[in-house]
Amino acid sequence: MGCIENLQYEMILPLGASFKECREYVEKNFSEFWYVDPGYKIFDEYIIGLPPIALGIDGAKIIFPYTKPCHGTYLLAIEDADEAARIRKTARKKK
């Protein structure tokens, strides 16, 4: 997973979740969520996905989809107040 693998993450949805399931989960389960497009940088990696990509924020925790070719997409949560603040400034509210 590159550098994200080295971070302390919590798995919200397991391996094999579809990308759309991840987006719907974020929209339904987090009161604060933002949208970005593929190629948006998060934790120093360019994320991929079907646009728009939904990112949830819960306090300082960021919830985002991460796709690997062999496994599919899974939803991770990583706590990082600075990154959450950056997302609030650079992501958009509307799909």
Added chain:
Amino acid sequence: MTSESGSNTRGNALIVLGCPEVPIQQALALHVSYSLMKQGFTTHITGNPAVLNLLRVSDPEKRYLPGMNVLEKCIEEIVEKKRDCNLCIVFAHSDAGITYAATMRHLLPASRLVVIIFGKDPEPLALLIDFPCEKIVEKAVHNPMQLRKKINEVFRWAA
């Protein structure tokens, strides 16, 4: 701008591969790269380390695969405008493959995008595609012949 060796009279082609668990992918990746190079494209292949290692073993002199790098690096190069292509071919046999195709559609809006959907059950995967692209769909796991025929028809390559 990153490029590989080749005559490049037709431009740059990027081939995006999925996980190597479906055997036909490797044979067809070599076939597609060879056919594109013959047509004058400069080809570049991207995928995960396992699929790239399989190809490296299959083509030790890099006759058909002049350029390869891992997906994360390739996406970084595209986002940072260090790599571009006028043709992108994505092999997809899973939801992840469709996700990569959607990403390429977004990052390469001006490129021709062809998504080759295969595996045990490709039809539901094909239905997930709601972005502009050409689709080649065939149930194929071990036998590449029928899918090769369809690919050849789309690109107008002789069998």
